[in-house]
Amino acid sequence: MERFGLVGLPNAGKSSLYNALTGGGALAAPYAFATKDPNIGVARVPDERLDQLSAMSQSKKTIHASVEVVDIGGLVEGASQGEGLGNKFLANIREVDAIVFVLRAFEDDDVPGPSDPLEHLRVVELELALADLETVEKRKAAVERQAKNDRSLADDVEALSIAEAALSEGRPLYRAGLKPDVRETLAPYFLLTNRRVLAVVNVGEDAVDQADEAAARVEAEFNDAGDNVEVIGMCVQLEAEAAAISDPDERAEMLEGFGLGEGALFRMVRSAYHLLGLRTYFTTGDKESRAWTFFEGSTAPECAGRIHTDFQRGFIRAEVIQWDELLGLGSWNAAKDVGKIRLEGKDYIAQDGDVMEFRFNV
Numbered sequence: 106m107e108r109f110g111l112v113g114l115p116n117a118g119k120s121s122l123y124n125a126l127t128g129g130g131a132l133a134a135p136y137a138f139a140t141k142d143p144n145i146g147v148a149r150v151p152d153e154r155l156d157q158l159s160a161m162s163q164s165k166k167t168i169h170a171s172v173e174v175v176d177i178g179g180l181v182e183g184a185s186q187g188e189g190l191g192n193k194f195l196a197n198i199r200e201v202d203a204i205v206f207v208l209r210a211f212e213d214d215d216v217p218g219p220s221d222p223l224e225h226l227r228v229v230e231l232e233l234a235l236a237d238l239e240t241v242e243k244r245k246a247a248v249e250r251q252a253k254n255d256r257s258l259a260d261d262v263e264a265l266s267i268a269e270a271a272l273s274e275g276r277p278l279y280r281a282g283l284k285p286d287v288r289e290t291l292a293p294y295f296l297l298t299n300r301r302v303l304a305v306v307n308v309g310e311d312a313v314d315q316a317d318e319a320a321a322r323v324e325a326e327f328n329d330a331g332d333n334v335e336v337i338g339m340c341v342q343l344e345a346e347a348a349a350i351s352d353p354d355e356r357a358e359m360l361e362g363f364g365l366g367e368g369a370l371f372r373m374v375r376s377a378y379h380l381l382g383l384r385t386y387f388t389t390g391d392k393e394s395r396a397w398t399f400f401e402g403s404t405a406p407e408c409a410g411r412i413h414t415d416f417q418r419g420f421i422r423a424e425v426i427q428w429d430e431l432l433g434l435g436s437w438n439a440a441k442d443v444g445k446i447r448l449e450g451k452d453y454i455a456q457d458g459d460v461m462e463f464r465f466n467v
């Protein structure tokens with residue numbers, strides 16, 4: 106399962122956000138380094154399209170896609186030099202597929218630490234960039250030596266030099282304007298900042314109606330990051346309190362009372378999922394309707410392999426229709442009768458929102 110890591114300074118609200126996302130019971134407390142070992146949990150990816158398909162098929166079970174969320178300990182200035190939880194913390198980040206920055210904007214005298222999200226961002230980005238710089242310098246020296254005998258490494262040397270130049274200015278790679286082929290060459294080096302990033306600006310309860318403005322201020326800081334960064338403003342405390350209410354009507358009422366609509370949590374999960382390059386296809390029937398995760402650009406057999414490796418190995422063809430077209434026609438059989446189910450072969454590139462059935466032979 107794909108993993109998001111929550112990264113930020115102590116007391117930014119990471120554990121609170123983790124609890125809200127996973128229904129978990131991680132310690133959220135007003136002192137630094139409340140979290141020492143990472144908490145790992147599963148967050149559901151809500152999807153209205155699935156709910157509608159499930160209703161259409163009168164499915165007994167509805168299974169949403171999910172992602173793993175890792176709540177990592179707080180980062181402090183000097184972490185790349187071993188301060189605070191230092192290297193342990195950085196090792197935890199290396200194991201995630203995508204980074205979600207949690208930036209504090211709420212003011213509370215009882216919770217120590219700065220409450221300027223741009224200050225949080227500055228410290229966190231600098232530490233990640235410095236950690237990457239150290240990795241790049243080491244690897245570059247080694248690769249340069251090997252490149253003397255192996256010309257195929259010339260691209261690596263060049264990409265590492267470009268990365269080094271940006272990082273030594275304290276600039277994370279996701280906002281260094283790297284060309285896609287350079288980023289790809291760097292992929293096997295597992296650098297912390299060679300990823301897409303989602304930032305959550307955690308505002309106070311009293312500022313919840315200005316969450317979007319707070320997010321826009323941080324987004325402006327990222328103006329050189331292009332599509333690599335997305336920023337979402339929310340009051341994590343309120344979202345966590347709402348998420349803890351088990352009765353859906355009561356929960357909706359609370360969110361409504363604060364003018365929060367469906368809440369920002371769902372929006373955040375969906376954005377993170379999309380930003381990571383994750384897409385969804387569906388299967389639907391009377392037994393179950395289910396959302397399956399695949400990487401953007403996957404072929405039909407690769408999608409089939411998400412269900413079972415046999416489906417991929419013995420893949421013959423996929424029967425495909427977009428979710429909304431299927432809903433409009435009312436049922437799989439109705440869609441078949443009017444010839445709207447497409448037959449696709451092994452080169453078909455799956456699209457987000459496809460409903461698929463696979464024919465296979467093992």
Ligand SMILES: Nc1ncnc2c1ncn2[C@@H]1O[C@H](COP(=O)(O)OP(=O)(O)OP(=O)(O)O)[C@@H](O)[C@H]1O
Nearest residue numbers: 115116117118119120121133134135138139140179
């Ligand atoms: N939007 C908010 N408004 C007010 N208080 C908040 C908000 N978000 C979180 N808090 C409070 O701030 C404190 C710190 O939150 P939390 O423990 O989630 O931070 P953390 O980032 O996990 O910290 P650490 O790095 O120390 O593990 C908690 O007491 C939490 O209830």
Ligand SMILES: [Mg+2]
Nearest residue numbers: 119120139140
């Ligand atoms: Mg914590």
